Structure formats: structure tokens, C-alpha cells
Amino acid sequence: MESSDAALVTRVLHGEVNAYSALVSRYRDKYARYAVHMLGNREDAEEALQDAFTRAYRSLARCEEPERFGAWLFRILVNRCRTSGARRVRRGQTFVHDETALLNASEEHPAEQTMWREEIERALGELSADQREAFLLKYVEELGYDEMAEITGVGVSALKMRVMRACDRLRVLLREVHSA
């Protein structure tokens, strides 16, 4: 049976450092997605994520709710991403999608997917860091505003404004024309 976050944290704090690898495996891919979209490239995302995991380990004794290690780690990652780059540096290779997920999107032709993906990434890069962060947390990571406030330290109304502006900007950039 899989150990809970709290159990793993306890073991690590008791000196069983290798138990930390289970936490790394558990949260690695989940948070990689956020880091990649926030920072715009895989290399910086991996660096930020590695950094977050390392910092989380170093301050593990200060994790007040070990059962919510994931959320606590995510907060560290969000901060690392803020420090890592207000500007997203686009490089040659951005990120690799899960092939299975792509194949399962059977309604979409892979060729359409590629160009659409690029357009979205470009548009995301045009948002301010605050707007991008708020948009990703709200819509991609599907957090509630209270959770977002806890993670970012920003008030709920400010977050709602950022999300709204991000959506407006994305719509302009990806230019929808409403039907009459």
C-alpha cells in the first residue's frame, strides 16, 4: 500500500533520506506541467522544480501539515518560478507531451495540435508573469481562489482581477470573433 505524504515526511525527518524519493516521484510530473507553462521551457522548469524539491527537503521540519506536503511543495515551486524568470525564455525544445494523451485526443488531428500548441505558448508568453501565474493556477491546475491566495500570498480579489485580465488578453491574442 502506498505511503501517505505524512508517513513519508515522518520517515525522512527520522533520517531515512531515501524515502524522499517517493515524494519526488509522486509530485514530479504534476508540478512539472505548471513550471513548464510558467517558465516557457523545459530546461528552466526542471531547474526550478529541482530547486523546489531541494528547498522543501532542507526545510521539511517546518512543514506544519505533513499530510499536505504536496500543497506546501507547490507553494515553494510557485515562488521559485517567480524568482526564476519574469520573462519566459523560449528555447528550441519546449516540452514533451505525453504521447498517450495525444493519441487519446482522437478528435484532434496531430497536425492541428502542433500549431495550436505553439500559438497558445506564444500567447501565454505575452501575459505578464502575474497574469500567467493566476491563469495557470486557476484554470490549468484548477485551484480555488482561497487556495491560490494561500499559495501566492495575494488577495482573492486581486487574483480574480488577474485571471480576468489574463483571459481577456488571451482572447485578444488568440482573437476570437463572437458570432452575431
Added chain:
Amino acid sequence: MRTRTARSFLAVLLAGSAFGTAEAQDPRIGARLDAPTRKAISALVDSARAQGIPVEPLMEKVYQGLAMGADGPRIIVAVRSLTTELGSAHRALGAVATTDEIKAAASAMHAGVPAVELGKMKKQSGLRRSLTLPFTVLADIVSRGVPVQTAANAIRSLVGAGAKDKDISDFQRNVSVDIEKGAPPADAAETRAKGAAPAAPAKPERIEKSEQE
């Protein structure tokens, strides 16, 4: 988030049935291309990405082609050509090059500068400075008629002497003005390169043995 709803909308959209009117324009720029063009370009983009070649410049080329009214086959040719140039630049400059350097190097190659020349410059400068602007200026002066080797030597000497981007920008402006006024391009480049190089610190003189006698 109702992803199933989104997918069903998308399926209808791609069927192209009811949504081809001007009032309900697809927000995706790629959708402005016909299907064969979209497929060919997506294949080029996927291939580039797999090789670690920057794909953003390819998308920019598509948008440029669409904006300028080029047809599908013409856009494919441009994207394919750029992919080749970016690939050569990427290989010549190595893993430490940035996307901007690769883009600028591809531009220089399009103007006629050999990849090996660009690779030498990158090797020489290493991580000390970006070569984005030097490569851009190199492409420009070659396109104005400065022979490739003369141009490459000029840029290499400026970079090697520690010239900043501003110095190299000024060099480009001066060379272009001189050429417009009728100066032979090679002479303009060589002359201005001498003037633009930062002054080297004075070295102690070596007195040759013969001079001592």
C-alpha cells in the same frame, strides 16, 4: 472544466461544417492555412522540435507568409528553408547557443556566411557574450555587398577586441552610410572596423636585439 464539452465542440469545428463564416472566425491562426499546408508545416515543426531546433522562428515565418499573402506552397518552402538554416546554425554553434543566436546565425547563413565561420566565432567568444547582434550585423553588411570573408573578419575582430553591441551597431550604421555614399563595400567595412575596435591597452615595447646594437 468540461473537457468533454470542449472536445465535442472541437470535433464539430474540425468537421468544418457550420463555422466557416466570417462572423465565427476560428481564433487559431493555423486554421487559415489549407489542410495540406497545415499538415506539412506541422510535420516540419515537429521534426525541428525533435532535433532541438527552435520552433518559434518557424511559426513567425508562417505568420509572416500569411500576412504577406503568400500561398500555402510558398509558405512551406520558406519554412522548410528556414528549418534547414536553423538546423545548420544549431549544429555549428553548439548547445550553448541561445535561440536568438541561432536565429541570427541562420540569417547570416542565408546571406551567404558559411556555418563554419559562425561556429568559429561562437567558439572564440564562448559564453562571454551573445553573438545575436554581431551575427545580425554580419548578415546586413554582407547583403550590402561586403564580401563574406571581409565581413566575417571585421565582425570577428570587433568581437575579439571586446566591442560592445552598441559599438557594433554603430559600425553597421557607418558602413551602410559609407556604401550609400558610394564607397566600395569591402573598403567601408575594413576602414570602419579599425575605427570601431576598442583601443587595446599599450603593450611594453620589445626592443629587438638588432636595435640594441
Added chain:
Amino acid sequence: MPDWGRTTLELIVQELQHPVRLDESFDRRVMVRVRRAYAERRPRGVAAWIGAAASVTRRPAWAAALAAGIVAVVTVGMLRPRQAVRAGVGPIPVQFVLVAPGARSVAVVGDFNNWGLNDTALVAENHNGVWSVSAPVRAGVHRYAFLVDGKQYVADPTAPRSSGDDFGMPSSALVVEGTTQ
């Protein structure tokens, strides 16, 4: 007719929610750092390291391997592209100017605004034939051109020429410095 507002947003989110898989070596790399942190904080670990270091000096083969490992780590660190720490550089205001007394309209289009597609062209203001517009442009190298009277592409006479397949139209190169030096 669909509500395009929601549909576009759903399409975007659907795309962004695709899983991202990291290389399996990622876990190893994290654990290397974690174990190093663990070793640093253990008092007994420090004494043991000192002891091991002492024994290293008595065993040349160990010392060579340790030194090689240290050199490898330092070298890899140096090879990381410097631009990876290009933090805090947002778009930078750039002014575009074209002298075109006979023009009825001038706009700036380029890589930084999708070449004007979807109405993103930067419309210049006219002051006695001197057309100008300022806009924030992200750091990097961009191609651009002036679009005169909605139909004629004109290169910027004050900028380097762009070299590349430009569909038979002139264009210019713009390098916006972030931390390029």
C-alpha cells in the same frame, strides 16, 4: 452558435492540461542534491567526511576520482547557458520611425506582433510626414517592416536588413537587448 468565449478558453485549457513527463533521470538528480544536503547537516557525517578526506590523501586513486568528479561538476555548471538566469527582463519600449510624407497610413508589423494578423499591427502616428509608434517588444531578435497604406511593405532605412526568405518583401532586423551581453 457556440459561445466562442468559453470554447476558446476550453480549448486553451484542454491543451495546457496535457501531462508533462520529465526524464526519469530527474529523480536521480534531485536525490543527489538531497543526499548532499543530508550529508552536510549530519555532524557525524561531517566528521566522517573529514576522515574520508584524510584517507583520500593516503589513497591516490580515490583522490584522483574525487578530483575528477569535482571538475566534472564544476565544468557542467559552467556550461549552463548564462541566459538561463535572465530573470526580471520584461518587454522593452522600442520606438519605430518612418519618414513618409506621402503616406496615408503607416503601421509596424513583425515577429513580435504576429505580423499584424488578427489586427495586432502597431498603428503609427503622423507628425508632418514623420510617422512614429512606440511599443514594448520582448528581448530578442525580430524581423519587422513598415506597412504603408495597408499594402506596401517597407524596410526600416535606419535598421539592419533582415536576411531570409521574406516572400519577396523587404524587412528589417531588430535586436532588443535583454541581458545579451
